[in-house]
Amino acid sequence: MCKNEDNEIKKLENAETKRLEAFTAKKSLERSRREAKKLAHKKVVSRVQGKLLVSKLKFNAISYLRDVGHFKNRFDEDIL
Numbered sequence: 459m460c461k462n463e464d465n466e467i468k469k470l471e472n473a474e475t476k477r478l479e480a481f482t483a484k485k486s487l488e489r490s491r492r493e494a495k496k497l498a499h500k501k502v503v504s505r506v507q508g509k510l511l512v513s514k515l516k517f518n519a520i521s522y523l524r525d526v527g528h529f530k531n532r533f534d535e536d537i538l
Contacts (some may be wrong), residue, residue: 523529 520529
């Protein structure tokens with residue numbers, strides 16, 4: 459009787475360790491997926507911000523050079 463109880467206890471302990479390993483593997487997988495999602499979001503945000511900066515850069519540079527007087531307006535007429 460004692461040997462049967464010992465075998466039963468070992469089976470239950472083995473089943474519990476398997477469940478614990480499955481749980482930790484599942485949590486680890488969820489954590490890695492969450493980190494991958496965060497990384498992808500950071501990449502998208504940085505790409506969008508970079509595109510916005512570059513799209514405004516040309517207009518800002520041209521308007522600044524025009525204000526400084528680098529470009530001359532060929533169509534201006536001097537009125538006396």
